[in-house]
């Protein structure tokens with residue numbers, strides 16, 4: 275989606291960004307790294323289920339940065355003094371943001387980690403702790419894959435009362451009312 279800028283906008287999320295809730299982005303593509311997905315898989319199984327649905331729906335792309343991008347970010351982090359506070363996963367996420375920017379995309383890093391924000395800015399990258407102005411949020415839509423009924427609230431047994439099929443859910447974006 276083009277938001278009136280010349281360059282296509284994408285958002286890169288780190289673990290802290292996923293933990294504080296996936297923002298509604300008006301269809302802007304989301305990116306993260308394999309290392310973030312593995313970290314969440316180990317620590318937050320419920321959040322992992324949501325992330326898997328984002329990946330399978332195509333809304334979230336998982337991509338690992340090239341070695342050259344990683345080296346570039348390590349150098350920036352050493353220059354800015356943030357290197358001791360960054361994990362290999364942090365470096366990966368920063369390197370992916372750098373790489374997407376180098377490819378001509380307008381990449382914004384979403385992270386609550388101050389050291390990551392600092393390193394991003396030192397490397398000339400766009401980073402923020404929140405999209406406070408986001409007008410949408412992500413919620414679940416429950417539906418029957420067989421008869422296509424939709425449910426505001428799913429039956430507790432997750433079985434469709436119309437046809438008996440197992441109810442599924444997918445993440446959808448809703449507009450905030452205020």
Ligand SMILES: [Zn+2]
Pocket residue numbers: 418419420421422423434435436437438439
């Ligand atoms: Zn049904």
